[in-house]
Amino acid sequence: MMELVVFVLAGAMVLGGAVGVIASKHPVHAALSLVLTLFGVAVLFIAQEADFLAAVQVIVYAGAIVVLFLFVIMLLGVDRAEDLHIEPVKVQRPLAVIIGVAVAGLVTAAIVASRDAEVVGGGPGLEVGLPGGGRMHDGNIRALARDVFSDHVLAFELTSVLLVIAVVATVMLARKPRKGETLLDSKGGAA
Amino acid sequence: MLASLTPTTTWYLVLAAVLFSIGVVGVMVRRNPLVLFMCIELMLNAVNLTFVALARRLGDVGGQTTVFFVMVVAAAEVVVGLGIIVAILRRRPNATTDDLAELKG
Numbered sequence: 597m598m599e600l601v602v603f604v605l606a607g608a609m610v611l612g613g614a615v616g617v618i619a620s621k622h623p624v625h626a627a628l629s630l631v632l633t634l635f636g637v638a639v640l641f642i643a644q645e646a647d648f649l650a651a652v653q654v655i656v657y658a659g660a661i662v663v664l665f666l667f668v669i670m671l672l673g674v675d676r677a678e679d680l681h682i683e684p685v686k687v688q689r690p691l692a693v694i695i696g697v698a699v700a701g702l703v704t705a706a707i708v709a710s711r712d713a714e715v716v717g718g719g720p721g722l723e724v725g726l727p728g729g730g731r732m733h734d735g736n737i738r739a740l741a742r743d744v745f746s747d748h749v750l751a752f753e754l755t756s757v758l759l760v761i762a763v764v765a766t767v768m769l770a771r772k773p774r775k776g777e778t779l780l781d782s783k784g785g786a787a
Numbered sequence: 788m789l790a791s792l793t794p795t796t797t798w799y800l801v802l803a804a805v806l807f808s809i810g811v812v813g814v815m816v817r818r819n820p821l822v823l824f825m826c827i828e829l830m831l832n833a834v835n836l837t838f839v840a841l842a843r844r845l846g847d848v849g850g851q852t853t854v855f856f857v858m859v860v861a862a863a864e865v866v867v868g869l870g871i872i873v874a875i876l877r878r879r880p881n882a883t884t885d886d887l888a889e890l891k892g
Contacts, residue, residue: 600792623822646842696815707797708797721846758860
């Protein structure tokens with residue numbers, strides 16, 4: 597019963613926030629609706645025994661990414677309401693809705709058709725248990741850490757390279773070119 | 788009857804599918820590049836939810852590891868993407884996605 601209540605409430609948050617993102621005129625409202633969706637997904641993560649990822653979801657997505665969005669909106673002063681009635685291509689909206697419903701319908705049909713499929717599990721479990729067989733309060737974090745730092749340690753190191761590259765690239769993109777130079781000089785190299 | 792109803796993996800997968808298609812519709816309908824980016828985040832989150840639900844169903848922590856890496860890549864992607872959007876909007880305030888055709892070489 598408890599699980600059902602959590603699922604219904606979190607699902608309503610997720611879908612309500614998602615509709616808010618695509619339906620609100622104001623970019624700031626869209627960003628705040630996005631927070632609602634991301635928080636609902638974090639709740640569903642907890643319901644699915646992904647404790648660590650739920651915490652990361654709130655910290656990284658709701659804490660960092662949405663703040664970055666709001667920062668850009670405020671910084672650029674694009675926080676003006678958009679006229680949602682402009683439609684450059686006439687059939688775009690109905691076509692988009694049809695395609696969206698088709699995607700949802702197809703995927704749902706596939707999910708429902710395969711819901712009784714045999715589970716071929718056997719991977720490392722979601723939690724590291726106590727030697728006696730009890731549950732640990734941080735079992736999920738331990739299991740995830742064991743997987744990341746053993747089987748995927750190379751990928752983990754590569755993500756740190758990726759983050760450094762992203763930071764350097766963004767600083768290059770966002771800085772104002774000095775007088776007399778463009779972002780890219782004529783030889784094609786970075787100025 | 789309601790008390791015995793517990794959400795199964797299928798429920799979570801269907802919810803993720805609906806969330807994903809809302810993101811798809813948003814990408815096709817909205818013209819503000821920032822909102823477009825938020826819709827891409829919606830789709831990423833839908834896929835993350837699918838991974839987590841299936842990780843529990845299969846009892847395999849590998850799905851959660853994947854979500855972990857997806858989050859890192861999504862953070863990097865947002866940083867670079869917003870940098871590009873800032874550069875574009877600085878040159879042309881009020882640019883919509885239709886104006887970005889000028890990027891054509």
